[in-house]
Amino acid sequence: GAGVSQSPSNKVTEKGKDVELRCDPISGHTALYWYRQRLGQGLEFLIYFQGNSAPDKSGLPSDRFSAERTGESVSTLTIQRTQQEDSAVYLCASSFSNFMRTGPSGANVLTFGAGSRLTVL
Amino acid sequence: QKEVEQNSGPLSVPEGAIASLNCTYSDRGSQSFFWYRQYSGKSPELIMFIYSNGDKEDGRFTAQLNKASQYVSLLIRDSQPSDSATYLCAVKSADGRRALTFGSGTRLQVQP
Numbered sequence: 761g762a763g764v765s766q767s768p769s770n771k772v773t774e775k776g777k778d779v780e781l782r783c784d785p786i787s788g789h790t791a792l793y794w795y796r797q798r799l800g801q802g803l804e805f806l807i808y809f810q811g812n813s814a815p816d817k818s819g820l821p822s823d824r825f826s827a828e829r830t831g832e833s834v835s836t837l838t839i840q841r842t843q844q845e846d847s848a849v850y851l852c853a854s855s856f857s858n859f860m861r862t863g864p865s866g867a868n869v870l871t872f873g874a875g876s877r878l879t880v881l
Numbered sequence: 882q883k884e885v886e887q888n889s890g891p892l893s894v895p896e897g898a899i900a901s902l903n904c905t906y907s908d909r910g911s912q913s914f915f916w917y918r919q920y921s922g923k924s925p926e927l928i929m930f931i932y933s934n935g936d937k938e939d940g941r942f943t944a945q946l947n948k949a950s951q952y953v954s955l956l957i958r959d960s961q962p963s964d965s966a967t968y969l970c971a972v973k974s975a976d977g978r979r980a981l982t983f984g985s986g987t988r989l990q991v992q993p
Contacts, residue, residue: 793980802969802985803925816980851924869915870971870981872924 764873766852772879773842781837781876783852792835793853794827842880849875885972887984895992900957902987904970914946914953915971925969960991
């Protein structure tokens with residue numbers, strides 16, 4: 761697609777429920793990233809995928825969080841047994857590659873989706 | 882120590898003035914540096930990237946990088962009220978095997 765697409769745009773859930781957030785990256789982008797942004801805060805890295813390499817899960821805050829990506833396409837971020845502190849905007853971004861230094865064309869810069877706003881009551 | 886540090890602001894400047902936004906980073910091996918702008922309630926959008934020491938200009942924006950001091954800045958000339966937003970500094974490590982690390986952002990307010 762033309763941009764990074766995320767769904768749902770808004771999700772309100774009850775504490776203890778599981779939620780799934782979806783990200784559809786820009787076609788041809790091999791790298792995909794999930795970040796979390798709490799209200800008034802900066803971006804907190806969660807996980808990233810690069811092609812068929814093992815994902816970097818070092819940012820996931822607990823084992824309630826997991827993410828999958830099939831090949832170079834759609835990714836799903838799952839949060840199990842949601843807690844109120846999980847309330848945030850979950851941002852997905854994609855780029856051509858994370859391994860190459862950004863060239864003059866900026867081909868490897870991240871493009872963000874509009875985000876999924878999660879509210880846990 | 883945070884990996885990427887920014888003053889949270891708000892930084893308030895009058896319309897037409899130069900706004901100077903600063904960022905320091907801890908990983909000396911970092912190679913690429915990015916400035917993103919984020920309007921309230923919106924997702925970040927790229928303004929500029931820089932990877933060589935010195936200045937890089939694009940319209941009203943100038944990015945400055947000093948790797949010896951581990952410092953990167955963004956200058957906005959002729960600031961406009963529409964520039965009011967949060968500016969996020971982001972850094973990529975040398976090996977490229979880590980995702981972009983973001984600072985917490987500086988909120989800029991341009992007063993008409």
